[in-house]
Amino acid sequence: MKPRGEIRYIDFHTHSQGGGSDAIAVRNLMAGDEVPGDFPANTLFSAGIHPWQLTGDNTEELQTELLLTAAHPHVVMIGEAGFDRLRGAQGEVQYRVFLFQAHIAAEMGKPMVIHCVKGWDELRRALREVKPGRPWVIHGFRGSGRLAASLAGEGFWFSLGAKGLTTEVLQSVHHEKLLLETDESGQSIAEVYRLFEAATGYDGQKAESLIRNNFRLLMNYSL
Numbered sequence: 393m394k395p396r397g398e399i400r401y402i403d404f405h406t407h408s409q410g411g412g413s414d415a416i417a418v419r420n421l422m423a424g425d426e427v428p429g430d431f432p433a434n435t436l437f438s439a440g441i442h443p444w445q446l447t448g449d450n451t452e453e454l455q456t457e458l459l460l461t462a463a464h465p466h467v468v469m470i471g472e473a474g475f476d477r478l479r480g481a482q483g484e485v486q487y488r489v490f491l492f493q494a495h496i497a498a499e500m501g502k503p504m505v506i507h508c509v510k511g512w513d514e515l516r517r518a519l520r521e522v523k524p525g526r527p528w529v530i531h532g533f534r535g536s537g538r539l540a541a542s543l544a545g546e547g548f549w550f551s552l553g554a555k556g557l558t559t560e561v562l563q564s565v566h567h568e569k570l571l572l573e574t575d576e577s578g579q580s581i582a583e584v585y586r587l588f589e590a591a592t593g594y595d596g597q598k599a600e601s602l603i604r605n606n607f608r609l610l611m612n613y614s615l
């Protein structure tokens with residue numbers, strides 16, 4: 393994708409229509425959703441099987457649908473995919489479906505967007521098993537600084553939204569492996585950047601160039 397206009401913001405993970413002349417938005421599709429025929433400029437997509445979608449007997453159907461969607465040229469990442477101990481099918485099904493997606497991502501050379509609620513052991517196990525060539529980005533992280541530091545040490549990237557932008561977490565992760573997102577908050581990505589600036593002390597220009605560079609590295613893009 394060649395971005396149109398001068399890009400200031402990257403919304404790494406959103407469920408609403410984003411994009412526009414000054415922002416790139418990565419809109420999430422769940423397996424079964426199709427890439428819309430028409431979407432705003434500077435929109436990219438991620439597509440994945442969310443653990444909440446799994447009932448235990450719909451695995452094959454969702455996997456087939458995901459393969460179709462993932463082949464679309466605007467789908468640049470696989471996910472959100474991952475582990476949720478509080479919702480969705482039982483752990484073993486989640487693990488199997490996650491590995492399926494991790495292998496697709498590896499074959500296609502795409503990064504992954506990770507959804508993880510309390511399933512950190514499974515996520516680490518999967519990372520050791522798959523040894524991905526492209527980054528896995530934990531989105532919507534809201535854990536402790538200690539957890540963030542240990543995951544960062546294992547090579548995970550992070551995408552933070554308004555609620556995840558705590559001093560504790562920001563002191564524990566690599567700022568060169570960091571992205572920002574609105575997810576389902578309904579906030580604008582510009583507001584999330586303002587919160588990031590307030591929490592780090594970066595000025596607007598520094599914050600924008602940092603996140604833009606991170607995204608470019610992640611995607612192998614020139615922006």
Ligand SMILES: [Zn+2]
Nearest residue numbers: 420472575576
């Ligand atoms: Zn989401």
